[in-house]
Amino acid sequence: MTERQAVITGAGQGLGRAIALRFAAAGIKPLLVGRAESKLRAVADEIAALGIEAGIHALDLTNDAELAELGAALKGETVDMLVNCAGDWLIALAQDTSNDQLDHILRVNLRAPYIVSRTLLPNLRRSDNASIINIGSIVTALSVPTVTAYTAAKVGLKGLTGSLAAELRPERIRVVMISPGPADTPMRAAASPGIDKSTLVSPETIAAMAHAVISLPPGITTGDFTLHSMLFEPPD
């Protein structure tokens, strides 16, 4: 059987790392994409222990030239799964958010998944069971203050997911968004220091859901879904 290949952005830590490890445990070869090459190498070393040789591709997802290089590096290859997981956060009131901050959050969380998905379409079309998974956030389902730019980006990503799913349905390429609630990752530790860990969902649980989506039979898809701890209570 040919080895299936997954491209996972934000794979150097947090949810992207967990998804890469889960996929590798299922025999899928991940291409680890992220900013810090050292982090990607560390994850590739963990994956090597599972007997899978992961690729690494360091880039800044806000840099169009580097995004084009990713497409060039994968030219002619089959990609069975793309997981747009990389993201950045900002906690600030709308009134305090600068244009540059807004642009950055939109670029990483919305524009990059759009461009990476479009760039890798020829690769995904080579697969007989292709998936695009976009990692959203619970903010697509409930509105909370101080994350207006992030929410705008993630709700935009939800719209992109739905429209792209409709466009690609005739080609049997599924496009699904998984929207986690607070998860136990370095991002959450930085954004919510001291948070009660029982209110967090584990990266491994989210990775298992991603694996369930990509394990669906050809021609079958699912709706977008949220995934969160039942102890999570949204702030007022």
Ligand SMILES: NC(=O)c1ccc[n+]([C@@H]2O[C@H](COP(=O)([O-])OP(=O)(O)OC[C@H]3O[C@@H](n4cnc5c(N)ncnc54)[C@H](OP(=O)(O)O)[C@@H]3O)[C@@H](O)[C@H]2O)c1
């Ligand atoms: N953690 C949560 O509570 C939570 C909840 C809901 C949704 N999410 C979403 O889940 C996804 C993963 O979050 P996480 O918690 O795992 O975050 P994380 O621990 O901060 O990891 C994010 C990853 O994205 C990469 N990244 C960020 N900006 C990048 C850029 N410009 N170019 C390339 N790579 C970039 C980072 O790479 P470097 O480390 O190399 O910079 C990092 O590996 C994000 O989309 C986030 O919005 C997280």
